[in-house]
Amino acid sequence: MPDMDGVEVLHQIKRTRPETIVILLTAYGTVENAVQAMKAGAYYYLTKPINLEELELTLKKALHQRQLERENISLRQELLQEKHETGEIIGESEPVKKLIALAKQVAKSDSTVLIQGESGTGKELFAHLIHTESNRSHQAFITVHMATLTETLLASELFGHERGAYTGATERKIGRFERAHQGTLFLDEISEIPEAVQTKLLRVLQAGEFERVGGTKTLYSDVRLVCATNKNLAEWVAQGKFRDDLYYRLNVILLKIPPLREHGNDIPLLANHFLTFFASRNRKHIKNISLRAIKVLKSYHWPGNVRELKNVIERMVVLAHSQVIDIADIPQDIRTGKQLPSVFPPSQNLVQKGTLQSMEKEMIHRALTESNQNKSLAAKKLGISRRTLYRKIDEYHLIENK
Numbered sequence: 001m002p003d004m005d006g007v008e009v010l011h012q013i014k015r016t017r018p019e020t021i022v023i024l025l026t027a028y029g030t031v032e033n034a035v036q037a038m039k040a041g042a043y044y045y046l047t048k049p050i051n052l053e054e055l056e057l058t059l060k061k062a063l064h065q066r067q068l069e070r071e072n073i074s075l076r077q078e079l080l081q082e083k084h085e086t087g088e089i090i091g092e093s094e095p096v097k098k099l100i101a102l103a104k105q106v107a108k109s110d111s112t113v114l115i116q117g118e119s120g121t122g123k124e125l126f127a128h129l130i131h132t133e134s135n136r137s138h139q140a141f142i143t144v145h146m147a148t149l150t151e152t153l154l155a156s157e158l159f160g161h162e163r164g165a166y167t168g169a170t171e172r173k174i175g176r177f178e179r180a181h182q183g184t185l186f187l188d189e190i191s192e193i194p195e196a197v198q199t200k201l202l203r204v205l206q207a208g209e210f211e212r213v214g215g216t217k218t219l220y221s222d223v224r225l226v227c228a229t230n231k232n233l234a235e236w237v238a239q240g241k242f243r244d245d246l247y248y249r250l251n252v253i254l255l256k257i258p259p260l261r262e263h264g265n266d267i268p269l270l271a272n273h274f275l276t277f278f279a280s281r282n283r284k285h286i287k288n289i290s291l292r293a294i295k296v297l298k299s300y301h302w303p304g305n306v307r308e309l310k311n312v313i314e315r316m317v318v319l320a321h322s323q324v325i326d327i328a329d330i331p332q333d334i335r336t337g338k339q340l341p342s343v344f345p346p347s348q349n350l351v352q353k354g355t356l357q358s359m360e361k362e363m364i365h366r367a368l369t370e371s372n373q374n375k376s377l378a379a380k381k382l383g384i385s386r387r388t389l390y391r392k393i394d395e396y397h398l399i400e401n402k
Contacts, residue, residue, distance in 0.1 A: 025046045093263040141184045142184070185225050260302040
């Protein structure tokens with residue numbers, strides 16, 4: 001090349017795309033040139049005339065190294081994601097510090113724990129904390145999201161099933177109680193458990209025994225049970241929606257997670273934690289959030305709690321054009337303190353459709369669209385449980401509207 005030699009090209013490549021693997025091939029091979037090229041970042045240095053077998057071997061090694069580098073990056077991202085989702089609880093306020101201390105204290109026992117709090121407050125994080133601080137931390141932590149499963153599937157997930165137990169059961173399945181033996185079983189949204197499954201769960205809590213669906217052999221499991229709910233189960237018991245004997249078994253130790261609006265001083269800490277995570281994951285060079293923006297975030301009431309804050313920070317990071325998040329980057333509904341429009345305002349289109357089913361389908365479709373397919377937020381908007389929402393989505397074939 002008239003303007004630059006191979007080493008200069010290598011420098012240019014490494015400046016613009018440092019991850020690129022470069023193999024230099026030259027007709028003027030000297031030890032000095034080879035050392036210079038390797039110092040500049042060349043993967044390998046070959047001389048003419050080329051030995052094709054050596055070239056093939058070098059290319060295979062280079063491709064293998066690239067694959068290992070990509071796998072390493074992928075694993076680091078997965079570890080970062082896992083640490084972010086199941087790691088330490090972020091908070092320096094008194095309510096949060098007291099709750100963390102209480103969770104660590106009860107973790108040393110085998111007593112059943114009921115975690116109560118609004119959606120998005122971090123109930124699963126506290127369940128993970130209890131497990132990691134317990135004597136069972138070296139065993140499995142198994143999660144079941146109760147609201148996403150029908151009664152038959154829920155029984156199968158919890159207790160397993162035998163081959164032929166129902167249509168589609170082509171082989172034996174090991175349930176979550178068996179998988180969590182000597183570990184911790186976390187039942188999320190316990191209020192959504194059907195009455196028939198409540199009876200089976202009560203038996204496990206009382207005697208530690210159960211049968212797989214379609215089976216006759218009695219099985220035993222030693223698990224630490226941690227449950228979570230965003231409902232007031234005492235009220236549900238009073239209304240006859242939840243078995244009182246099961247409630248008393250679950251409510252041995254109660255952890256009440258405060259909503260974010262009750263520990264707003266943790267918002268700067270949480271916001272910057274999420275900022276660091278999402279900036280890294282999206283390869284964005286964002287330093288911090290301005291004090292003005294933090295003030296706006298603290299003034300918002302956060303009905304979706306920490307989960308909503310996390311989603312908002314992710315959105316701001318992805319759309320940010322500078323290294324500092326400022327007020328202009330905050331979504332308008334957060335800046336103005338107004339929630340998104342209700343899914344229930346009158347609509348001529350709804351009325352003209354005529355049937356109750358079509359109106360219900362349209363309302364569910366709107367709720368899913370306005371909540372960006374977030375089932376928890378959509379259910380909250382509609383005033384129904386997630387289990388009911390999932391059933392309606394299947395009933396109206398709304399899964400295609402994702």
